[in-house]
Amino acid sequence: QVQLVESGGGLVQAGGSLRLSCAASGRTFNMYAMAWFRQAPGKEREFVAGISWTGYTIDYPDSVKGRFTISIDNAKNTVYLQMNSLKPEDTAVYYCAARPGGSVSSPRLYRYWGQGTQVTVSS
Numbered sequence: 001q002v003q004l005v006e007s008g009g010g011l012v013q014a015g016g017s018l019r020l021s022c023a024a025s026g027r028t029f030n031m032y033a034m035a036w037f038r039q040a041p042g043k044e045r046e047f048v049a050g051i052s053w054t055g056y057t058i059d060y061p062d063s064v065k066g067r068f069t070i071s072i073d074n075a076k077n078t079v080y081l082q083m084n085s086l087k088p089e090d091t092a093v094y095y096c097a098a099r100p101g102g103s104v105s106s107p108r109l110y111r112y113w114g115q116g117t118q119v120t121v122s123s
Helices: none
Strands: 003-007 010-013 018-025 032-039 046-052 068-073 078-083 092-100 117-122
Touching (some): 018 032, 018 092, 018 117, 046 068
Parallel strands (some): 010 117
Antiparallel strands (some): 003 018, 032 046, 032 092, 092 117
């Protein structure tokens, strides 16, 4: 059974940093893409970053480009999201997701999801 377990969320002041982790288990993730999404109250789930399991392909939307960095440790089956220069508008529940194939921005195309971790950025 596939499991994605996020950790690392919390409360941080604007301008601060957090690193989220997503531990993946339950299958071999070769040929899979991993991604981070976020969802604020009353808003749709938003793509934040995506990476191929090999780490060669990385995508970011303009809203986080230059501030967030996604990375992967294949030996640990763990995906990370380093978030710097955090803003209050980054406040949301952050989810890890996985899908066979390449990284895409639509949450509907992801097969597996974690339970989410709350990130709150105070002004």
